[in-house]
Amino acid sequence: TTPGVDEMPGFEQLRGRFDDVISWNETISPFHPGGWAPRPDDVPLWERHLRLAWNLGDDDVELAVESIQVNPALGISQIFMGAPVTVYADGLMSYGPTRNKIDPLVGTRVTRLLHLDLVPGLTPLLLTEFGVEPEIVPTDAFVKVLAQLVDTGDALPALDEPALLLGQYLSALGILTAEEEEDLHVRMLKGAIALGHTRVVFKPHPTAPARWSRLLEREAERLGADLTVVDTPVLAEVLYQRMRPALVVGCFSTALLTASALYGLPVARVGTGSLLDRLTPYENSNRVPVTIVDALLPELSDRAAVTGQRPGMDVADLTKLLRAVGFAMQPKIYP
Numbered sequence: 001t002t003p004g005v006d007e008m009p010g011f012e013q014l015r016g017r018f019d020d021v022i023s024w025n026e027t028i029s030p031f032h033p034g035g036w037a038p039r040p041d042d043v044p045l046w047e048r049h050l051r052l053a054w055n056l057g058d059d060d061v062e063l064a065v066e067s068i069q070v071n072p073a074l075g076i077s078q079i080f081m082g083a084p085v086t087v088y089a090d091g092l093m094s095y096g097p098t099r100n101k102i103d104p105l106v107g108t109r110v111t112r113l114l115h116l117d118l119v120p121g122l123t124p125l126l127l128t129e130f131g132v133e134p135e136i137v138p139t140d141a142f143v144k145v146l147a148q149l150v151d152t153g154d155a156l157p158a159l160d161e162p163a164l165l166l167g168q169y170l171s172a173l174g175i176l177t178a179e180e181e182e183d184l185h186v187r188m189l190k191g192a193i194a195l196g197h198t199r200v201v202f203k204p205h206p207t208a209p210a211r212w213s214r215l216l217e218r219e220a221e222r223l224g225a226d227l228t229v230v231d232t233p234v235l236a237e238v239l240y241q242r243m244r245p246a247l248v249v250g251c252f253s254t255a256l257l258t259a260s261a262l263y264g265l266p267v268a269r270v271g272t273g274s275l276l277d278r279l280t281p282y283e284n285s286n287r288v289p290v291t292i293v294d295a296l297l298p299e300l301s302d303r304a305a306v307t308g309q310r311p312g313m314d315v316a317d318l319t320k321l322l323r324a325v326g327f328a329m330q331p332k333i334y335p
Helices: 011-017 024-028 040-053 073-079 139-148 178-194 211-223 236-243 254-263 272-278 287-296 303-308 315-329
Strands: 063-065 085-089 110-116 133-137 163-166 199-203 226-229 247-250 267-269
Touching: 011 139, 040 073, 063 073, 110 254, 133 139, 139 236, 139 254, 163 178, 163 236, 178 199, 178 211, 178 247, 199 236, 211 226, 236 254, 247 254, 254 267, 254 287, 272 287, 287 315
Parallel strands: 063 085, 085 110, 110 133, 163 199, 163 247, 199 226, 247 267
Antiparallel strands: none
């Protein structure tokens, strides 16, 4: 239902970094990439098949995968049983516990966890049960790659220093109802206007329905604000570079932390308190991102905190908090 990574805007700028691009979806079709895993008895057969299909011969293979605890990353790691694995974590979930127990035949082969320095001084908990060493992706190297994508989305409006609102589509995850999520976006809009921002840009989640932005448009008209909805599927970081927002507002999106940590932009949060109560089950993997944003970033309605951009909690206390939350989420994995 969504385009492949190699069909998305901006991939052509990055294509030169790869020798070849192969579709996992096409390789295992008609199975679903999120639901299919190789049966244990079929693993040697699948490795032989993939080595033939992808022209790997008898070469040594190394894997770099994202969400190691779920398919397709887990399935690929199981098929290439002798391959060392690098896990890369692009978001705030890496600071939390591993979502479920991983087979030691896979977990013990993970050699490193690559992550962005989104909260300087905070160490990821992910995969520490296997003694995996976290390694920071240098911020300047990452920002340099994002700079290559600055020209994606030709149809983007030319705006300078608006307030940027980030939609997340939490109702799709069953965390909020559609009405509650609409209300959350309206609160973002009202909060930004209350702080004196008259030009507002709303970036909906790429898979969110269009009706939300229409409700926002009516509310903006009523309040006399100039609202622009960006429906081009571009990264939030492209908008940071193109527009240099005066304020970035969101719920618990990783993009809030890339705004502050990578681009030095002012940020504010909305709705994290009620979400911490609502997330079920307790071990819902969104709990750690919500906890971090709630503890660190200023609440949109607190004018002094937003203006001063004061961190709500220091990293030493946040580390203790996340160790406690991580244990409560996965006590068996982290006894």
